[in-house]
Amino acid sequence: MKLLLRLMSILCPNKKIRKEIRAGLRMEKYKKTNAIDVPKHLQKYVWLDIRGKNNRIKIGSVSFGATKQLHIVINGSDNEVVIDDGVHIRSLAITIGESGASPKAHHTRVHIGEKCTFAKTSIFTSHSNTEIEIGARCMFSSNVYIRHTDSHPIYELNGKHHINHVEKLKIGDHVWVGIGVNILKNVQIADDCILGAHAVIAKSFSEAHCAIAGNPAKIIRRGITWNPEHTVDFIENKRYSTDVSELK
């Protein structure tokens, strides 16, 4: 059966079917040493590149927009990537460990909460034993980078003390991440915030309902919330709500 599928993945005249068969074969290959749980009908949109074992990938009932790209690259073992139900993806890349031969990352976890949307986002860490947690109903615009590592060490000239440690990165529920935002290591963002276009977020913001913008990012507004529907429709419908759990 596998041989037949391999042949079809090369010889089948329909490009779409060839792509689907190849995706299925890739999943089967990784399933031998990793726990991969991706709904069958979504496998053709999910590109996996895993070098390691005992990794767990669980993708819920997600939907895909125009570009239909979900890349997950893992270089290491015992890592976990979980994407909850209702997430909508145009383009999302998640990388744990450097994509080359080293360094590898182990026991690291990336979790994306339900109903988040991604236009074009890259999430990356090369560290072991760390976590990237994204809450529910967040909206990510294009060219967003979440970089939970500096990749290279910084240390004191005298004393040889290593400075740039990686701990945990957390984005709360219902956070709108504007176009071109860079979120750097260890950042924690409270619920219901807006990160303004091209902000560089290098420190944590613990106050909810704020707009944060600039480089270095600062709070520019307090006591606000937002709605994912288009502004034009929103103005027509006047669907103001102060209950954040009601805001899709």
Ligand SMILES: CC(C)(COP(=O)(O)OP(=O)(O)OC[C@H]1O[C@@H](n2cnc3c(N)ncnc32)[C@H](O)[C@@H]1OP(=O)(O)O)[C@@H](O)C(=O)NCCC(=O)NCCS
């Ligand atoms: C963050 C944002 C939502 C705030 O909008 P707003 O509440 O109407 O804010 P204003 O435009 O009134 O600006 C308030 C202040 O913040 C500053 N500011 C606003 N956005 C900024 C940004 N992205 N970077 C730096 N400063 C910014 C303004 O210059 C202004 O400064 P001032 O008080 O010194 O005059 C908006 O500016 C933004 O960045 N929008 C882009 C959203 C996006 O990326 N959408 C893509 C589709 S998902």
